[in-house]
Amino acid sequence: MIKPTIPGLNIGDITIPVPIIQGGMGVGISGAGLASAVANEGGIGVISAVGLGLNEPDFKTHFKEANKRALQKEIRKAREKTSGLIGVNIMVALSDYDNLIEGAVEENADFLFLGAGLPLKFSEAFPPERLRSMSTKVIPIVSSAKAAKVIFNFWEKRFQHIPDGVVVEGPLAGGHLGFKPEQIDDPAHALEKLVPEVVTELQPYEQAFGKQLPVFAGGGLYTGQDIFNIMQLGARGVQMGTRFVATDECDADIRFKQAYIQSEKKDVTIIQSPVGLPGRAIRNQFLDDVSAGIKTPFQCPWKCLRTCDFQEAPYCIAVALTQAKDGHLQNGFAFAGANVWRIKEIVPVRTLMNTLIAEYQEAAQARHPANHVYSR
Ligand SMILES: Cc1cc2nc3c(=O)[nH]c(=O)nc-3n(C[C@H](O)[C@H](O)[C@H](O)COP(=O)(O)O)c2cc1C
Structure with a gap:
């Protein structure tokens, strides 16, 4: 064909x-x-x-x-x-x-x-x-x-x-x-x-x-x-x-994909990631709490990213992203591109x-x- x-x-x-x-x-x-x-x-x-x-x-x-x-x-x-x-x-x-x-x-x-x-x-x-x-x-x-x-x-x-x-x-x-x-x-x-x-x-x-x-x-x-x-x-x-x-x-997880479908243009936001770089993500309660200064204490036995200031970081980025990927968006957030709301x-x-x-x-x-x- x-x-x-x-x-x-x-x-x-x-x-x-x-x-x-x-x-x-x-x-x-x-x-x-x-x-x-x-x-x-x-x-x-x-x-x-x-x-x-x-x-x-x-x-x-x-x-x-x-x-x-x-x-x-x-x-x-x-x-x-x-x-x-x-x-x-x-x-x-x-x-x-x-x-x-x-x-x-x-x-x-x-x-x-x-x-x-x-x-x-x-x-x-x-x-x-x-x-x-x-x-x-x-x-x-x-x-x-x-x-x-x-x-x-x-x-x-x-x-x-x-x-x-x-x-x-x-x-x-x-x-x-x-x-x-x-x-x-x-x-x-x-x-x-x-x-x-x-x-x-x-x-x-x-x-x-x-x-x-x-x-x-x-x-x-x-x-x-x-x-x-x-x-x-x-x-x-x-x-x-x-x-x-x-x-x-x-x-x-399907709940991660649903966060994409449900997102609106106003939800797409830029965060300052603990890695030291800006990142684009879908705004949710977890990110609002981070903005409000609420910290999620964590221990970091392996330091996965050389650039992560883990002693100062308000949360562990690896854990937050993994929680979101597994559908637990209350414990993390979804990264997404600027056009996610169109999906x-x-x-x-x-x-x-x-x-x-x-x-x-x-x-x-x-x-x-x-x-x-x-x-x-
Ligand atoms: C959920 C998510 C996770 C990503 N993780 C990585 C990553 O681990 N490494 C990387 O180089 N890029 C990562 N990216 C960037 C993508 O590989 C890709 O370059 C980018 O999404 C392209 O822009 P678009 O999403 O608007 O199509 C990620 C993007 C998204 C949406």
Whole structure:
């Protein structure tokens, strides 16, 4: 059957049939269930490596080993359900970042998406020759052309090698944001502005290394028309998070998904997370209590995030997000993108992907009537 699609692309030896990355969503929201469903539709399904070890018996005593083991189990679980593309999202700020990278590469993840910090250092297990030869592709997540430049410049000098592309995440995204609070509404930092800047920044590296460096754009993208528009500005694909939460296959509890459906525009808010970054979330009683100065005392035996000021933090972000993911929203809150309030129903991933593709097609035809794109 001929199926209309969005133009795919290759990264090295990997073919991406539909250039939609399902963004990694921490503490088990994007696990094997969601990632494999997206991969089965031709996109890149991404497992977030944050906090997966919580259910392992030795989490409290050996949290690094527990997290790595749990991540590897999750990748294997996804592989059982799909032969499509599976990536792993790892926050650079995690204190067990090195172990998680090792876990993902050992399992031959197709991609590593490295965000929440600049991926400049790798453990001794990853000397430059291993970075250059491994089949797993590395895609940093950045919020500016400057950050992309710092990463590529450093890699070129240190590893004589560069990453395989970039995700640019704009200020309308859900979750932690790589912007200062005053930059969030500043048009100078809008995604439409960032994408061409990053594309231009990478061009000299494409020439020097003789490889294409696709830029994927994310943050607030909602329709296939949005995908078309941002690709007209130079993106080769997109990363989307919020829309994938409201799917049957998303690994969060139904009450987490319902918080999305029930949200109104006025509920979408920016918080200052204990991690030291702003984040976008859906306002609820828990967050109102935090704003009112009410603290949820906690003990932190493992310090999962290097940047967390846990002695001053009013609550534990890992616990709050996990409670919300499990449906206990009275004990936590839901991260979400700026357009969450537009979501009205929970649909299968296949329906969402087909809708986005059809909307993209409509937008492409309206712009270029002769340019009908089909996959075969
Ligand atoms: C609930 C939730 C959790 C997220 N967790 C992470 C994470 O652990 N690591 C990360 O790099 N990005 C995280 N993100 C960002 C997404 O991967 C994605 O880039 C972003 O959601 C894109 O914007 P959109 O939600 O408007 O589509 C999260 C987003 C949401 C909504």
